[in-house]
Amino acid sequence: MRKLLHTEQIKLFNYNPFRITIALYLVAFTLGILIYPAIDKEIPVISLSDLFRFPDVWLFLAWITEPYNAVLALVVIMITTKEFSDHTFKTQVVFGLSRTDLLLQKLLSIAFLSLFAMLLVGLTSLALGLIYSYKLTLKIALENTWILGKYLLAAFSYMTIGLMVALLIKNTALSLITFLALRVFVDPVLWLLLRNHEIRWYLPFRTITRLTPVPDLIEIFQRKMNSAEPIDEATMDILPKGLPEWLNVLMVILYTSLVIYGCYRLLQRRRFT
Amino acid sequence: MKELLSIEGLSKSYKSIRAIHNLHLLISEGQSFGILGPNGSGKTTTLSIITGIIRQDSGSFKWFGEEPVSEHRKSIGSLIESPHFYPYLNLEKNLRIICDIKGISYKDIPRVLEMSRLIQRRKSRFSTLSLGMKQRLGLAAAMLGDPQVLVLDEPTNGLDPEGIAEVRELVNNQVGIGKTLILASHILSEVEKICSHVAILKKGELLANGPVRELLAEDEIIEVSCRDNQLLKRKLGSSGLVSEIEEENGVLVLTLKERVTAHEINAFAFSCNLVLHHMLSRKRSLESQFLELVKEES
Numbered sequence: 001m002r003k004l005l006h007t008e009q010i011k012l013f014n015y016n017p018f019r020i021t022i023a024l025y026l027v028a029f030t031l032g033i034l035i036y037p038a039i040d041k042e043i044p045v046i047s048l049s050d051l052f053r054f055p056d057v058w059l060f061l062a063w064i065t066e067p068y069n070a071v072l073a074l075v076v077i078m079i080t081t082k083e084f085s086d087h088t089f090k091t092q093v094v095f096g097l098s099r100t101d102l103l104l105q106k107l108l109s110i111a112f113l114s115l116f117a118m119l120l121v122g123l124t125s126l127a128l129g130l131i132y133s134y135k136l137t138l139k140i141a142l143e144n145t146w147i148l149g150k151y152l153l154a155a156f157s158y159m160t161i162g163l164m165v166a167l168l169i170k171n172t173a174l175s176l177i178t179f180l181a182l183r184v185f186v187d188p189v190l191w192l193l194l195r196n197h198e199i200r201w202y203l204p205f206r207t208i209t210r211l212t213p214v215p216d217l218i219e220i221f222q223r224k225m226n227s228a229e230p231i232d233e234a235t236m237d238i239l240p241k242g243l244p245e246w247l248n249v250l251m252v253i254l255y256t257s258l259v260i261y262g263c264y265r266l267l268q269r270r271r272f273t
Numbered sequence: 274m275k276e277l278l279s280i281e282g283l284s285k286s287y288k289s290i291r292a293i294h295n296l297h298l299l300i301s302e303g304q305s306f307g308i309l310g311p312n313g314s315g316k317t318t319t320l321s322i323i324t325g326i327i328r329q330d331s332g333s334f335k336w337f338g339e340e341p342v343s344e345h346r347k348s349i350g351s352l353i354e355s356p357h358f359y360p361y362l363n364l365e366k367n368l369r370i371i372c373d374i375k376g377i378s379y380k381d382i383p384r385v386l387e388m389s390r391l392i393q394r395r396k397s398r399f400s401t402l403s404l405g406m407k408q409r410l411g412l413a414a415a416m417l418g419d420p421q422v423l424v425l426d427e428p429t430n431g432l433d434p435e436g437i438a439e440v441r442e443l444v445n446n447q448v449g450i451g452k453t454l455i456l457a458s459h460i461l462s463e464v465e466k467i468c469s470h471v472a473i474l475k476k477g478e479l480l481a482n483g484p485v486r487e488l489l490a491e492d493e494i495i496e497v498s499c500r501d502n503q504l505l506k507r508k509l510g511s512s513g514l515v516s517e518i519e520e521e522n523g524v525l526v527l528t529l530k531e532r533v534t535a536h537e538i539n540a541f542a543f544s545c546n547l548v549l550h551h552m553l554s555r556k557r558s559l560e561s562q563f564l565e566l567v568k569e570e571s
């Protein structure tokens with residue numbers, strides 16, 4: 001296990017496209033956050049920087065940075081299809097890895113990238129929270145940190161879907177296109193087609209994005225303005241409700257397990273010539 | 274001798290192409306076993322199956338008398354078809370990955386790089402090597418950890434004459450110190466020089482299988498003729514001295530049985546009152562025997 005992780009490290013950290021994509025991911029991530037204080041100056045009365053305060057910052061950042069997980073999924077597709085085109089899966093099998101080891105090594109890479117993404121969001125949220133909050137108590141600061149666990153799960157699930165697409169298609173360009181098509185075309189179209197059906201909340205990508213949902217902005221601003229009135233039902237309806245949180249998490253775990261099983265079956269059958 | 278690899282009824286097809294069909298082979302420890310066959314006869318397919326790269330359609334094989342598991346391959350050094358490594362990593366890092374997989378120490382890396390004369394290039398990226406150098410790195414990787422078994426598929430592919438001689442010597446040395454070798458090749462002389470046993474494949478079927486010196490033994494062939502070739506032919510046919518008689522442009526072409534000499538044929542003819550006025554020894558080259566073996570029934 002440690003050996004597998006070690007070989008993955010050698011492979012990844014020396015691979016330029018990997019380094020460049022991760023660098024781009026970091027740049028996009030940073031810009032994506034820096035843009036909010038800039039927008040803030042254009043909107044009077046409400047201040048977006050309120051969202052950067054504890055404890056809301058955890059939820060807000062998890063929500064706005066969730067799309068970047070797609071980049072990580074593309075990275076996984078890149079490194080997996082590269083093993084096919086370089087025939088290095090073959091070499092590794094010939095020298096003694098089992099097909100299950102191949103799956104395990106890629107899952108380790110995915111786990112590593114998920115942790116990286118989670119830490120990035122966690123540390124950024126922490127830093128922003130410390131900068132923007134007026135009142136700092138440990139209790140307020142640490143409220144909502146559970147979202148990081150869900151962020152980790154979201155990143156992991158995203159990347160396993162990428163892995164399955166890569167193992168299925170083998171070709172880099174085709175896999176990337178397929179994944180993007182699923183994400184930006186198939187999923188939204190299904191979502192629209194099923195708009196009158198409860199089942200739409202069970203769409204795999206939907207359950208993953210719902211792990212880090214839009215924070216309740218209205219509630220946050222109301223709290224800011226100290227309005228004591230309870231939020232009425234009408235405003236509540238603006239935010240999509242979807243599945244209960246526990247069911248949503250369960251669905252993601254279920255989908256991810258199925259995807260990993262799919263990857264396992266694909267690898268058992270593959271011909272590595 | 275202990276059984277190392279047993280293959281039972283192995284078959285593999287690629288869609289409509291039958292790559293190997295119902296193959297049976299037994300390889301013992303310490304043997305140097307050649308798999309000989311023309312292009313497309315299924316050598317690579319066979320080695321790919323026993324090294325886990327592809328799955329057979331039917332049949333089975335056992336390594337060390339056990340059902341195959343990935344753990345076995347850690348004690349086997351293989352080079353299947355062309356070597357494949359991470360093109361963007363240098364030689365050392367590539368070999369480190371192999372060491373990690375096999376669970377051996379990095380200390381063995383300089384030794385195999387030295388052996389394959391790539392030590393100066395150890396910091397070069399794999400993609401910058403020439404074809405022959407890549408082949409040598411493939412061999413170096415196979416030698417990592419000093420495995421007791423080597424599985425090599427056309428190891429001299431792409432090498433210059435000097436390189437070919439070097440590789441043959443290297444492989445011969447390994448055989449010399451008691452390692453088991455499984456070598457696929459379409460070059461007869463290579464198998465002949467290195468191997469003690471050979472299996473000959475053609476279109477995925479096993480044509481022959483046995484010790485090299487029996488299978489590829491040089492038959493003694495002589496041409497004779499006398500005033501009555503037909504009579505001589507009949508007499509020889511029942512003499513038990515020859516295994517085959519053919520007529521070619523007025524001469525008889527005799528394939529002698531083992532240890533029968535031309536002298537005995539002459540004496541036999543004389544005892545039948547036939548005086549030979551033509552006698553020529555015609556050694557059949559191994560190459561032509563191999564071609565013949567492979568050509569049969571095609």
Ligand SMILES: Nc1ncnc2c1ncn2[C@@H]1O[C@H](COP(=O)(O)OP(=O)(O)OP(=O)(O)O)[C@@H](O)[C@H]1O
Nearest residue numbers: 287290292310311312313314315316317318319459
């Ligand atoms: N991936 C593949 N897809 C389709 N057919 C294949 C594939 N690999 C091999 N074959 C076919 O299987 C047969 C056996 O091929 P194989 O590579 O085992 O032969 P070989 O004995 O190694 O030949 P060579 O001496 O040329 O290396 C050939 O007819 C080949 O065309």
Ligand SMILES: [Mg+2]
Nearest residue numbers: 316317354426
């Ligand atoms: Mg071949």
